[in-house]
Amino acid sequence: NAGVTQTPKFRVLKTGQSMTLLCAQDMNHEYMYWYRQDPGMGLRLIHYSVGEGTTAKGEVPDGYNVSRLKKQNFLLGLESAAPSQTSVYFCASSSDLQETQYFGPGTRLLVL
Amino acid sequence: GENVEQHPSTLSVQEGDSAVIKCTYSDSASNYFPWYKQELGKGPQLIIDIRSNVGEKKDQRIAVTLNKTAKHFSLHITETQPEDSAVYFCAASESSGDKLTFGTGTRLAVRP
Numbered sequence: 001n002a003g004v005t006q007t008p009k010f011r012v013l014k015t016g017q018s019m020t021l022l023c024a025q026d027m028n029h030e031y032m033y034w035y036r037q038d039p040g041m042g043l044r045l046i047h048y049s050v051g052e053g054t055t056a057k058g059e060v061p062d063g064y065n066v067s068r069l070k071k072q073n074f075l076l077g078l079e080s081a082a083p084s085q086t087s088v089y090f091c092a093s094s095s096d097l098q099e100t101q102y103f104g105p106g107t108r109l110l111v112l
Numbered sequence: 113g114e115n116v117e118q119h120p121s122t123l124s125v126q127e128g129d130s131a132v133i134k135c136t137y138s139d140s141a142s143n144y145f146p147w148y149k150q151e152l153g154k155g156p157q158l159i160i161d162i163r164s165n166v167g168e169k170k171d172q173r174i175a176v177t178l179n180k181t182a183k184h185f186s187l188h189i190t191e192t193q194p195e196d197s198a199v200y201f202c203a204a205s206e207s208s209g210d211k212l213t214f215g216t217g218t219r220l221a222v223r224p
Contacts, residue, residue, distance in 0.1 A: 042201060042216035058211060090155050097205060098144040101212065103155030
């Protein structure tokens with residue numbers, strides 16, 4: 001099992017460009033999450049999903065959109081990137097809320 | 113919503129000594145408290161968790177204690193080793209919710 005995978009690993013964008021980050025899990029988990037990690041801020045939840053076809057806002061959703069068309073995939077979109085979105089993005093999945101969250105290796109995004 | 117505070121932000125200990133990281137939470141309904149370890153360049157990984165029906169849980173050199181009255185919980189690492197050097201995150205959630213709230217992290221350095 002690959003667990004949770006994320007693509008790409010690293011990306012540089014110019015302000016105003018768009019991109020999609022892909023998260024895939026092969027554990028048949030219902031719950032999937034997108035976090036951003038910034039120095040001194042810990043892990044902040046952007047959006048999450050409690051099952052295929054569902055999405056919900058987390059703590060810092062502005063400027064991001066998500067989709068969960070397939071149970072195994074959770075996409076994070078940036079429609080118009082801003083320098084404030086420079087961060088490391090982590091995807092995670094779990095079988096239930098109060099069970100282990102399995103994290104991907106992260107995507108480092110730099111917005112110039 | 114839930115607020116989780118974590119202290120200290122950095123901790124340096126001599127190999128073989130103990131390390132203690134403390135977290136407080138605000139929502140008295142929270143009943144699940146996991147701890148994650150993040151090594152450099154990787155995603156966080158669960159190391160231990162505790163539910164509110166117990167006050168302490170141990171797994172080899174690591175233990176977690178929970179004080180529901182004071183709304184705080186702590187991670188204890190005994191006989192620290194260089195491979196314990198990492199960033200540690202605490203988190204909290206309540207069973208009727210659908211997401212974890214993470215602390216801001218503690219960077220632990222174990223000096224050989």
